[in-house]
Amino acid sequence: MASTSSSGFRLNKEEARVIIVGAGVGGLATAILLKRKLKFENFLIVDKAADIGGTWEANVYPGCASDVGGHWYSLSTDLNPNWESFYASQPELQAYWRGLVDKYNLHKHLVLSTNVEHAVWNDEKQSYTVTLSDVSSGSEWEEVAEMVVDGTGGLSIPAYPKDIKDKESFAGVQFHSARWRKDVDLSGKRVGVVGNGCSAAQLVPKVAEDPSVQILNFCRTPNWLTTRRHKVYSTFEKWAFAHVPLVARAYRLWVYTTYEVGIILFLPMFQRLRLSIEKGIRDRIAKKAPKEYVDNLTPSFPAGCKRLVVDPGYLSCLSKPNVKLTWDTIDAVVPEGVKMKNGEFIPLDVIVWATGFSVLNVGIDVKGKEMTLSEYYDSKGGPEAYLGTTTPGFPNYFILMGANTATGHASVIFSEEVQINYFLQLMKPVIEKKARSFEVRASASEAYNAKIQRRTIGTVWTRCSSWYKVGEKNVAIFPGPLFLFWWWARSPRWEHFIASGAERWEAERKRNRVLSALLAALFLVFSAGLTQSTFREVVLSGLTRVITAVRSFF
Incomplete structure (x- = not known):
């Protein structure tokens, strides 16, 4: 077949x-x-x-979006003037790639x-x-x-924590965030979200919009939660991206530049700047998160050592009455929920494994x-x-x-x-x-x-x-x-x-190198300001014979 x-x-x-x-x-x-x-x-x-779609076909959890600006998170050959906001959502990204499949047959x-x-x-x-x-x-x-x-x-x-025992014993519904179950209604459910990285930071605020859902987020490691750019493009901006020459290209270059300079955060010679940025993030965590969570939410390692998390509203949603965090460690999954290492039993209806890849x-x-x-x-x-x-x-x-x-x-x-x-x-x-x-x-x-x-x-x-x-x-x-x-x-x-099996390719490369050298020599002869026509004709005639001989030899 x-x-x-x-x-x-x-x-x-x-x-x-x-x-x-x-x-x-x-x-x-x-x-x-x-x-x-x-x-x-x-x-x-x-x-x-x-x-x-790959990632953007598999990840359909609530709030899923890119954490890089859409105008750079797209092909340089096919700019999209119609992104709704700075960060493109999963449906937009999937539609973009489907459109390219159609465009290129x-x-x-x-x-x-x-x-x-x-x-x-x-x-x-x-x-x-x-x-x-x-x-x-x-x-x-x-x-x-x-x-x-x-x-x-x-x-x-999808990756699952190896240190949590008996995951298969759960009698309720469980799934990974990268395999989101759209058929599962979370209304009125007790939902345990394991993990607090990028996926969890996006899905927890969206799921928490339903006040009947009780969310317990099992956190494992604190993250540096950076500010999300809340930029929604106007109708005029999208028109300009689509119709004014070079506007979309120039904007993409600007977005690229703002990200590219971010490399300095990770390099030792800019440690003072990194420490200043870290202080700003710590202050933001202290301002937005409930007081009882601040210490655990603040990382002790340098920013960038692990993946940075763009905060889409995670810190703010922690103040909602239907969202709680725990930093206690899960020992095992049991049919009705999870058993913690401290002996506590926590009943759950749904477990979402937001534990990465x-x-x-x-x-x-x-x-x-x-x-x-x-x-x-x-x-x-x-x-x-x-x-x-x-x-x-x-x-x-x-x-x-x-x-x-x-x-x-x-x-x-x-x-x-x-x-x-x-x-x-x-x-x-x-x-x-x-x-x-x-x-x-x-x-x-x-x-x-x-x-x-x-x-x-x-x-x-x-x-x-x-x-x-x-x-x-x-x-x-x-x-x-x-x-x-x-x-x-x-x-x-x-x-x-x-x-x-590259004899033909090697011969072609060798011929091209020789021809390039001869053309460079020809350019130098003329750039030297030769004015005597007889001498110039002799040089041209000689180079022509050499080029012809090189071509015939190879």
Whole structure:
């Protein structure tokens, strides 16, 4: 059985083939840029979900929204002038990506409700054999592709606390915030929300709007709750974004700049500024939160060491009579509620696990030349990749949101666009059949990751325990401004890659280098101010013969 999209589209075996795993932000952005930049259509987008959107398809809890401004939390190729407010809501974001699927005719490439079981590299055939399975029936089939893009993302698998026992024993309704049950009516219920990170901070205020719902928020670690920008765009502003040239682009640049300067919060040379900002946040917590919660809500670690939480009204809602916090530790789940470590029993009707995601998700099960990606990560003491995108031993395998591509201050979509534009340059010779594969050299990857770890020293990310780290190794954060990441990834350093079956590509590169040098020499001759026509004609004639000879030789 060959994998086909809902429209019956199949990969053409006579051309280079690409399988994109994940129909979320990264996967769809890859498909769009393949079409826009390379005019390439021979790809499939595979996703286990029944709809596109990834994070924004799965997370539908009340109050779900981006915590980065919508005008930057979108593709640079497709600005959206119609965001309702500064922070885009989940329905808006899902509608935005559905609109792009329509605009770029991606429906024909989609293979939904399909699992990617595993992918195996065949070095002789220079391709991956990808095993797929139908989510409903479990039936399996194989597809072959020269290139695979892992767009599953780092925040796709819900995580549950390992230290809480007997979670399956609950007789009521329980679900993760990333698997919100819209069919469950919370009215009149006793709801326990476990966790107080980004998701909880968004959903608790919205659920608390119904005074009949009694919410008990089980908090685990305090967070730095930053002020949310309450900006609603006027009809005129949206008209200007849509119709006045460069207004939307200039505004996006301004939003980018306001976020990018935030990197200074995490760097040691700006410690005084960070301490000043921390004092402002502490004062805000003391002002907005009930007095009995202030001490527990105030972090003792530096701001940025864990992910910052944009406060959409969480602190204010804690004063409502139907919202309570507890910092006592849950020992176990029992049929009627939870049992605390202090022996207290708390009855509950519903448990919502707002406990984040498994950040050590390695994406799909893929085997390269010698080992699986999981084994490679284990051998390195945690995930690492060259520019967060490619790994030694895995030719033509590209990872979106790989190790050290996340930031604590900026847009993940921008990061992914940087990655995509980078690996499209590696894909292009394969698509044009001038090369068969590119694999990053182990020495280049090791040197890059050593540099990443050196840059982490002294930053706030080293000063507490967080999901950014495995042991003491930073596996998640890019320790610098996104401009720097873009600069490093603007074009491949080809000497860092092993090119296979690339004789034609190598010859073309060599010819282009020689021609570029000759053209530079020609420019210098004329810029020197040669006025004698006879000499100029001799120089031109000689260069023309050389260029012709170079072209014929290569």
